[in-house]
Amino acid sequence: NSIDSPFSAFVFKTVADPYVGNLTYFRVYSGKLPEDSNIYNSSKSIDNKVGKIYKMQGKNQRPIPEVCAGDIAAVAKLKNTITGDTLCDKDNPVLFEKIEYPEPIMLLAITPKTKGDEDKLSTALSKIIDEDPTVKVYRDENTGETILAGMGESHLEVIVDTMESKFGVEVEKSTPKVGYKETIRKKVKVEGKYKKQSGGRGQYGHCWLEIEPKARGEGFEFVDKIVGGVIPRQYRPAVEKGVVGAMKKGILAGYPTVDIKATVYDGSYHPVDSS
Structure with missing residues (x-):
């Protein structure tokens, strides 16, 4: 904490000032810092240039030529510097322990x-x-x-x-909404078919799914049980993608659906319209 020691300081506050930009408040623990000098942010491993140094008196800012050990001051427009960072001499780096803040309640x-x-x-x-x-x-x-x-x-x-x-x-x-989730309670089989003709090449997709519940916390599982090429292999990932997309909004109240197993076991395709 001697004035003759290398410079070190701790940033304890930052304020977004509408006139001068970000103001960085710091306390000097050792050495001294003159205006228009270079400092090192050891918390971010970056160099910074200090312009004017201010002594804060309420809302008033009084420029001062330098600060010494024990002083509290502020500088404007320090890059990438936030509350809790350490400022020091690059040739004599130090790193102060960060403040542990409580979690929001x-x-x-x-x-x-x-x-x-x-x-x-x-x-x-x-x-x-x-x-x-x-x-x-x-x-x-x-x-x-x-x-x-x-x-x-x-x-x-x-x-x-x-x-x-x-x-x-x-x-x-x-008040924040409660993030509910939905699931199913029994095994079901369901058919999905999409067919659209608008002149020329159309769109066609058709599959049968078996959907069943899984234990809580087991997540989603997709099983491919297609045999005989009733749905070509290159189209099957689209079936899984469609199921995952539908799970984002459940049918009961619109909450995400979780913990289900979906098995594609049958379907059909069109040699021209399916893509």
């Missing part, structure tokens, strides 16, 4: 109020995550919803307010 489904704001919402969420590592955003594959996860109701309200006031994106909020 409350979820909120969000959609942009304006249909064309999907890109703006994505950009806003990306910047908010850079500012606040306790925020997580993901897309629920089962329900198709964008889920915003935070540390509590107040935390989520602050995030939504920030999106509206700082990034100009208004969102609709709702």
Whole structure:
């Protein structure tokens, strides 16, 4: 922690400032850093150029010529630098231990109020995550919803307010849907036929499937029991693809179908129209 030691600092906060871009807040643990100098981000293994250094006083930014061990300051527009990164002298690299953040405990489904704001919402969420590592955003594959996860109701309200006031994106909020799944309870045999003539070469597909339930968690299984070439081998993968596509939306409530075995055992084809 001596001023005469090589420079090292820890990034404890990042803020997307509408006027100067991203502001990176850091505390200097050793050495000193003058303005217009080069530093090394040992967390990302990248070089960075520091321009002006600011002393933050509330919302005001006061330029200072350098910072020393023990100082807290901010710099603008550091590339690929986020909260928890270590900044140091490249010839004397160090790596501080990252902060372990708790997992989010409350979820909120969000959609942009304006249909064309999907890109703006994505950009806003990306910047908010850079500012606040306790925020997580993901897309629920089962329900198709964008889920915003935070540390509590107040935390989520602050995030939504920030999106509206700082990034100009208004969102609709709702309770996340439960990602149910569907399955079948007994073995069935079913015929599928597709035939279309529109002048010239048409389209034709025909197969018989036996579908039966599997134990929970065993997933999907496809079995080919075609004999005698009633469906040529090159067309059979399309049967499996069709079954997998139909499983994405079950017939009971539209949820994904899981844990079934589908066996194709018969069918027919047309020498011209099948392709």
